[in-house]
Amino acid sequence: MSERERSSSRSRVARVGALLACASLASFAAAQEAASPARAFCIRGATLVDGSGSPARRGDLLVREGRIVALGEVDDVAARGAESIEAEGLVLAPGFVDVHAHGDAFEHARFEGFLAQGVTTIALGLDGGSPRLPEEAERYAAGEFGPNLVLFAGHATLRTTAGCGLRSDLGAEDLARLSAAVEAALAAGAVGLSLGLEYDAGRASSMDELVTCAKPLAARDAFVACHLRSEDDAAIASALQELLSIGRASGARVHVSHLKVVLGRGEERATEVLALLDAARAQGQRVSADLYPYTASYTGIDLLFPAWARPPHSYGAALHERRAELLAHLKERVNARNGPAATLLGSGKWKGKTLEELARELERPFEEVLAEDLPPGSASAAYFVMDERAMRRFLRDPEVMIASDGGPSLAHPRGYGSQARVLRLALDGEAGFTLEEAVRKLASLPAATLRLRERGVLRVGARADLVLFDPQRVRDRASFEEPRRLAEGVRATWVNGVLAYEEGHANDARAGCWLRATDALEFSLPAGR
Numbered sequence: 001m002s003e004r005e006r007s008s009s010r011s012r013v014a015r016v017g018a019l020l021a022c023a024s025l026a027s028f029a030a031a032q033e034a035a036s037p038a039r040a041f042c043i044r045g046a047t048l049v050d051g052s053g054s055p056a057r058r059g060d061l062l063v064r065e066g067r068i069v070a071l072g073e074v075d076d077v078a079a080r081g082a083e084s085i086e087a088e089g090l091v092l093a094p095g096f097v098d099v100h101a102h103g104d105a106f107e108h109a110r111f112e113g114f115l116a117q118g119v120t121t122i123a124l125g126l127d128g129g130s131p132r133l134p135e136e137a138e139r140y141a142a143g144e145f146g147p148n149l150v151l152f153a154g155h156a157t158l159r160t161t162a163g164c165g166l167r168s169d170l171g172a173e174d175l176a177r178l179s180a181a182v183e184a185a186l187a188a189g190a191v192g193l194s195l196g197l198e199y200d201a202g203r204a205s206s207m208d209e210l211v212t213c214a215k216p217l218a219a220r221d222a223f224v225a226c227h228l229r230s231e232d233d234a235a236i237a238s239a240l241q242e243l244l245s246i247g248r249a250s251g252a253r254v255h256v257s258h259l260k261v262v263l264g265r266g267e268e269r270a271t272e273v274l275a276l277l278d279a280a281r282a283q284g285q286r287v288s289a290d291l292y293p294y295t296a297s298y299t300g301i302d303l304l305f306p307a308w309a310r311p312p313h314s315y316g317a318a319l320h321e322r323r324a325e326l327l328a329h330l331k332e333r334v335n336a337r338n339g340p341a342a343t344l345l346g347s348g349k350w351k352g353k354t355l356e357e358l359a360r361e362l363e364r365p366f367e368e369v370l371a372e373d374l375p376p377g378s379a380s381a382a383y384f385v386m387d388e389r390a391m392r393r394f395l396r397d398p399e400v401m402i403a404s405d406g407g408p409s410l411a412h413p414r415g416y417g418s419q420a421r422v423l424r425l426a427l428d429g430e431a432g433f434t435l436e437e438a439v440r441k442l443a444s445l446p447a448a449t450l451r452l453r454e455r456g457v458l459r460v461g462a463r464a465d466l467v468l469f470d471p472q473r474v475r476d477r478a479s480f481e482e483p484r485r486l487a488e489g490v491r492a493t494w495v496n497g498v499l500a501y502e503e504g505h506a507n508d509a510r511a512g513c514w515l516r517a518t519d520a521l522e523f524s525l526p527a528g529r
Ligand SMILES: [Zn+2]
Pocket: 127, 227, 257, 258
């Protein structure tokens, strides 16, 4: 066989494996007839970190037909016919679950940056923008992806579907249409509702509207994942209270996406913010949060502009009629956010330059450059506005899980480094928690939050979503200069029992499927796969 044939046959085998891993009982026999079954394999002598937080132990793990069938000591009889994989000195953990990721699932279907960190399930459709459900359900159900996907229904997307656009004067009929759209998306398999309250559609929304949208979630134990209305130090408390109120009034679980306090300093400030969440829990509310372990955020340039210069208002009119006011706002806002050197453009024609560098190059004040050359919607940027000590304090909180907020097209390293970075910090004793706790925050905590009952832990009967890594070598390598450098030290990642990533080897397997949430609060695999 030529190299090309070998690789295409490898990928065929992998696809067949994926097909079987995703097969429902009805289609299983047909798929088996069409090709050989998914490989059985036994990983031997690994350090097992099972995701529950309990101490690591040495052991073996046997996989057949996409599920873990034995764990601990596996004898030769049980492992008959299974490929043996020697894993002395390596850590075997449940595949990681990222509750907040970004990217086009068809353009970047492999999502290699995630697989290279051992991430086996990613959530898409966050911050209010999502695929359209149920309209796109069939397309996702038929898709083959590197990791498994779960999808949120995005509030901004639903607003478009329901004909509300960016209006803030919604009436009873609008709310009824929105509510029906949420119901339809959940019935099609959405795992929850995402809000982006700092973005245009979210900014236009009232408490009444948000509660209406969240209500259908309560009956399904689904949750609202929220990019808060503001993450700024001065406004975070009221923004959190808004989310907590949505939860109380609707009965739905609430979740803070990418927890941070922009420009807030020190451990104490983070502790104060966490105390607001703890207080809500003490009142019986169910509240969760995720975090990426970096001190720069990344989003559209829009958030530097005043509300009256953003949609639905005309930017041209704002610039023309209120120019002096606009320039003053931009100057003050950027200076308050650590100045123009702390804004690093990540898209558009000046990608890779800071606002300070660009202003110097164009020989104009930075606020003028922003107003004239970088209007809302024109670019995204990384903003170095978070304090390391505050971030580390959030990271240590036992209720905070790790999510990247990253993806293949972002000029921020978090999509290629968040999970590996947390492993490295824990292994070096710098995280303030153990490797076992790191794996809990990376796997079982997010899996439980998403109600992924068959994933996130190593146990007999669970789906074989697995990561095998070298504790000496595992680390993130992506940087702001090279945001798409793969992490190192992950030796192999399996998705649904299929080898989906092997360090140093090209692998074309797309073993992941869209995991739909069903009415029964259980996750089912796509019908007919
Ligand atoms: Zn966000």
